[in-house]
Amino acid sequence: MALQTERIRAICFDLDGTLADTDDLWVARFSRTFHPLRFLFPRSNPAPTARRMVMGIHHPANFILEVLDTLGWDDEITALGRALRRKGEAPGAKLSLIENIPVMLEAHFHHYPMAVVSAREEESTLQFLEKHDLNRYFQAVITAQSCEYTKPRPDPLYLAARRMNVPAENCLMVGDTLADIRCGQAAGAQTVGVLCGFGNESDLRRRGADLILASTAQLASTLLASAAS
Numbered sequence: 001m002a003l004q005t006e007r008i009r010a011i012c013f014d015l016d017g018t019l020a021d022t023d024d025l026w027v028a029r030f031s032r033t034f035h036p037l038r039f040l041f042p043r044s045n046p047a048p049t050a051r052r053m054v055m056g057i058h059h060p061a062n063f064i065l066e067v068l069d070t071l072g073w074d075d076e077i078t079a080l081g082r083a084l085r086r087k088g089e090a091p092g093a094k095l096s097l098i099e100n101i102p103v104m105l106e107a108h109f110h111h112y113p114m115a116v117v118s119a120r121e122e123e124s125t126l127q128f129l130e131k132h133d134l135n136r137y138f139q140a141v142i143t144a145q146s147c148e149y150t151k152p153r154p155d156p157l158y159l160a161a162r163r164m165n166v167p168a169e170n171c172l173m174v175g176d177t178l179a180d181i182r183c184g185q186a187a188g189a190q191t192v193g194v195l196c197g198f199g200n201e202s203d204l205r206r207r208g209a210d211l212i213l214a215s216t217a218q219l220a221s222t223l224l225a226s227a228a229s
Contacts (some may be wrong), residue, residue, distance in 0.1 A: 003172075003190055005212040005223055010166040011108060012157055012176030012189070015118035016214050017197015020095040020128055050070035059205035080214065098196050105137045115140035115160035119150045139164050152182035157189060170204045174216060175199075181207045190218065 011142025016022040055164040057121070086172040108114060115138055118125050122143040129135045140163035173184030181204060184191035193204030196215040204212055213219060 003192070003222075007170055007190060008223065009170040009173045010113045010115070010161065010164045011162050011172045011174060011219075012074035012115045012117040012184075013216070014151075014177070014180045014197075015116055015120055015125060016095075017176035018174060018180070018194055019098060019101055019116070019134070021098050022095060022197065038049055058104065069134070075202075084131040090137075095124075095131075098216055100215075102132070102134070104217045104220040105134065107224060111224070113139045113166060115142060115158045115162040115164055116161050117142045117151070117173065117180075117183070119144050119156075121145060151190065152179040152181055152186065157183055157192050174219060176206050178203055181209050194198070 013019055062117045068200075078222055105114070116125065116129070120143060122145045125141060125143045129138070129219065136173065140160045140164075142156045142160045144150045147159055157171060157173060158168050160200075161171050164171075169188035171178055171184075171187070172192060172196065173187070173189045173191040174192045175181065175184075176199040178199065181191045185208065190210045191208075191222045193199055193201075193207075193209035193212045194214070194216045195204075195212065196217075197199055201212055211222070
């Protein structure tokens with residue numbers, strides 16, 4: 001499918017793997033865990049195996065979260081995670097930005113209202129945005145606690161659209177996973193899949209993403225070039 005740029009009046013961004021470099025964080029954690037056994041890995045480097053594990057775990061984890069959300073247990077799971085977290089720890093503040101994200105957001109800032117539409121819990125989402133001074137770019141921040149149901153259902157995108165005063169079908173949903181693409185499609189929005197996170201091109205293409213980019217940072221050149229032509 002081809003992206004119809006003339007339809008776009010607002011942009012919604014996923015957070016993990018789209019704005020935040022979450023997959024590299026988990027790869028680094030797994031690599032450190034495997035480091036004492038590095039002699040078992042090709043070239044004594046556990047990182048490639050760690051990356052395959054992270055990508056392989058992501059889809060089942062998303063499925064489990066979707067089931068918990070459907071059952072209405074997502075708030076309980078979030079509360080449990082907070083209780084188990086060490087006091088004073090700020091998980092959102094540990095996340096790094098994907099390269100050139102601020103440049104991309106600045107380029108869109110005066111052309112489109114923008115929102116974050118994430119399945120991450122609210123506290124860590126806000127920590128991430130505050131750490132990297134991104135709050136000023138977004139008219140709405142939708143998290144796992146904002147709606148009764150989260151992605152891949154369309155509820156979060158509908159809420160973001162209402163807060164930006166834009167019809168959902170005129171939004172563009174940008175994300176790295178099938179849940180992002182499904183959420184956008186269910187709301188009647190166009191979708192962009194990015195390969196800088198947990199998703200892979202073949203899955204995103206089969207699901208029907210309107211455009212696939214190597215990185216979220218490429219979105220500005222794509223949209224603004226189309227608007228100028």
